[in-house]
């Protein structure tokens with residue numbers, strides 16, 4: 001008995017030590033971010049860029065401010081193209097198209113981007129070149145990347161553009177892409193799980209089609225893919241759940257600040273896996289899957305539900321409310337990435353003030369003028385909103401006039 005109670009005490013002590021260790025590890029990342037913040041070392045920014053033949057930017061060299069860069073010019077001048085060039089150097093692709101060749105100037109055969117960055121205490125030179133009909137070359141400090149995935153996350157960046165409205169208006173795949181894009185930037189395991197899940201899903205769907213075509217069924221063959229879906233899908237679900245849990249309160253705070261508490265917004269992660277475990281789901285949906293010849297349940301059906309005052313924002317939100325929603329969502333993404341990377345992501349705000357009333361514009365201006373944001377790029381067709389912003393940031397900004405693909409420092 002005595003021995004038993006001694007063992008019990010030891011076990012309890014071990015549990016306490018383990019729990020403390022877990023707590024320390026969990027909070028270590030937060031602590032490091034906090035220390036870096038205090039030391040002012042969260043800064044990461046692009047110092048200069050040279051662009052050749054990227055869309056309508058044929059020959060551009062620009063030195064940027066580490067704080068605020070305002071791009072002013074008429075419609076079609078090339079403001080968004082300049083931002084997309086900066087986006088490209090972070091993500092190895094355009095924000096707007098997956099077809100790389102579309103980024104080459106129509107009259108030319110190649111494009112070239114070259115960016116110099118300050119990142120924590122080091123300098124980084126990133127170049128990208130693409131010739132028509134060839135594979136693109138992406139280099140960090142003159143060394144070619146073997147896998148582009150190695151570059152993702154090195155230069156964190158968040159972009160807000162008018163096309164983000166597809167997140168609200170588009171299908172659930174847009175919202176899954178949003179979740180997956182943010183999580184996988186800093187989580188290689190998540191990206192691997194996603195790739196493996198999609199491969200297994202494809203194979204399972206092929207098999208269901210084959211069974212139907214041959215009027216035949218073999219449960220054992222299907223279970224090979226079921227097991228893989230369950231393994232990867234359950235991990236994907238857990239990561240998405242953690243991400244959304246972190247995102248919601250920050251997003252709601254931003255929305256409430258910008259709208260001055262005029263509306264209440266909600267964001268919910270919808271997934272079959274909250275109700276049942278994956279194995280049961282696949283078993284229950286098997287008769288339907290055999291009929292429709294594809295997998296009808298799983299994390300590939302997940303969605304994010306966006307509400308305003310408890311109604312779907314897609315149907316009932318005004319244009320300004322939708323815009324506010326997206327700005328708050330992307331700013332919450334900014335906070336999430338900042339915490340994970342320990343750096344201030346570059347923030348690109350394209351045409352952000354369109355559709356917003358003057359109160360909301362003023363709130364956003366106040367927000368992003370704050371030191372908690374690092375380097376910011378902002379476009380507008382005139383100086384009206386930007387001048388209000390510049391009153392709040394008295395030093396460290398640059399204004400560029402963009403005109404027919406040419407960029408001039410004002």
Ligand SMILES: Nc1ncnc2c1ncn2[C@@H]1O[C@H](COP(=O)(O)OP(=O)(O)OP(=O)(O)O)[C@@H](O)[C@H]1O
Nearest residue numbers: 055056075076077078079080081102103104105106
């Ligand atoms: N591959 C390409 N080659 C040449 N020009 C291109 C290419 N792709 C896009 N463009 C041109 O770039 C221009 C669009 O530039 P951009 O989207 O940067 O404009 P903007 O200044 O942001 O305008 P807005 O204020 O309307 O948003 C268009 O004139 C378009 O035709």
